[in-house]
Amino acid sequence: MPKTLAEKVYDAHVVRSAEGEPDLLYIDLHLVHEVTSPQAFDGLRAAGRTVRHPELTMATEDHNVPTLDILKPIADPVSRAQVEALRRNAAEFGIRLAPMGDRDQGIVHVIGPQLGLTQPGMTIVCGDSHTSTHGAFGALAFGIGTSEVEHVLATQTLPQYRPKQMAVTVDGELPEGVSAKDVILAVIAKIGTNGAAGHVIEYRGSAIEALSMEARMTICNMSIEAGARAGLIAPDQTTFDFLQGRPHAPQGADWDAAVEHWRSLRTDEGAVFDTEVVLDAAQLSPFVTWGTNPGQGLPLTERVPDPADFADENERRAAEQALAYMGLEPGTPLREIEVDTVFLGSCTNGRIEDLRVAADLLRGKKVDPGTRMLVVPGSVGVKLQAEAEGLDQVFVEAGAEWRGAGCSMCLGMNPDQLQPGERSASTSNRNFQGRQGKGGRTHLVSPSVAAATALTGRLTAPADLIGA
Amino acid sequence: MDAFTTHTGTAAPLRRSAVDTDQIIPAEYLKRITRTGFEDGLFVAWRTNEPDFVLNRPEYADASVLVAGPDFGTGSSREHAVWALLDGGFRVVISSRFADIFKNNSTKSGLLTVTLPQEQVEALWAAIEADPATPVTVDLQSKTVTYGATTVPFEVEDYIRWRLLEGLDDVGLTERHLADIEAYEARRPSWLPRALPVLGG
């Protein structure tokens, strides 16, 4: 029977299946960070269990990291205790950890691909919903809760129910200035914030195939914002070229064997998807969210919607609550919304390509005097690369802040936060109430919209800058 | 894990859709390394900023069943959301649709998620708003929700129901299949990556 890519990867990892029970799936790589793991390690200790495969496990510090004083002990005692717990657990159970100050440290979903640990056809989990990022390589990668983290540590497997299959096809050519972030925001606006519940999404079509690995990661990263279990893209030459020569990529004869296998990881002709969504790349434009979930987005050329125009009562109420929180009036052109802060970073858009796009727009210009811009590389590796290319200088000369690697202002767990009522244009993935700090208001945007917005202090597309 | 068989309590109507786990418990409460004591973070922004928020109203203060709008538990995979609901006195959440990870997490700690059609959620909202003291019984044995003269059935995977009824934890169950795991491990391609430091890299 013809199979989808996700079904192939899933089937290749079934350890055991029995009628009326979930399948037991083998996990090839388990990524760990400080927030969702301490209770899992405590559980192991309480039951007298060990980590079954420390060598298939990798830990990093990211969520609590202060991006200004990255080489000093964390000032907040609660954050410090959490990071120290991870250090103790990694040492006790023999797990490799990239702590602050290590050249491999960074956001968990940035370092996996960077090190070449993320490879096609693997199953990858992490106690973090954006694990879907790794699907960009044709891996089946999904977020899990802390009890499941404990389960994977103890057994290297996870009980799973077979997911439904969704195809999101984007054909055609993306217009100038339209990026992967705009594609995925448009997809989420179309299917809704939980519209892909129960599904794995495969992104396909000529517009997807034309994307770089960084851009593919941006798309797969936000699969969870549509409610999907995972999102993936079939591996191709772009994938292989990205991986070759990375520290953990196979070498020599192993590389050839791996590539041969990876080439088989494509959805078969005639495979059936439970749900299909189609977008025309040529119709897409820079996208921005106006509300408090990632599905509440529109092209930047539009206006803030009127809740009265929503037919569904739940959606109308959600729009009313969102506008009240965001402090927005229906009918306001999105391009007139003024922001206080621009955040460029996160596991969605904190990679080298994202920084290059933004730096190109900022080069030789100045950030609007009323606007603060924070540029946070997703990993130490990205930081060093950007500095080697002189991008840090571009940002600093434009008046932006150049920081150390971490989750930073993606979530209010470290010192980088919005103040109550403050408004941001952010390249991260969640515009939930309070996500970037208590009372903060978030508009999700692409790196180029973030940079253009920093220059004007209002939500701005790069095309708007011409002649400005 | 505590077993769940049947539960009777009063219910609170949460008329909001797409309640994400950042609302259930914000990130700053996730710095703790314990598994309990998260009740202070439960819906804290809404409890603090909205005097009229349903859980601030005395008639719903003791509710142990939460009846929410569609798409409950979206966003972050934080299991702390489940722990915070349990610590806050909830044993059941009812919605017309849940986010996958939240729903899965809830099965690990004995919080029951019940999916009912939206019309039935609306009917239940109407009943508990008319009389907040209405007892609601959620019976996992018979797979029914009962309040007043109304009884509605709900679906749950047999395997998950069995685990919840027995209060079994997954790791112990999986360890019974160690031989299968070892057999699988023997078949894995040797070129798959290992996370140990690359020497000389």
Ligand code: SF4
């Ligand atoms: S950058 Fe944001 S979304 Fe990504 S792992 Fe960190 S906190 Fe989560």
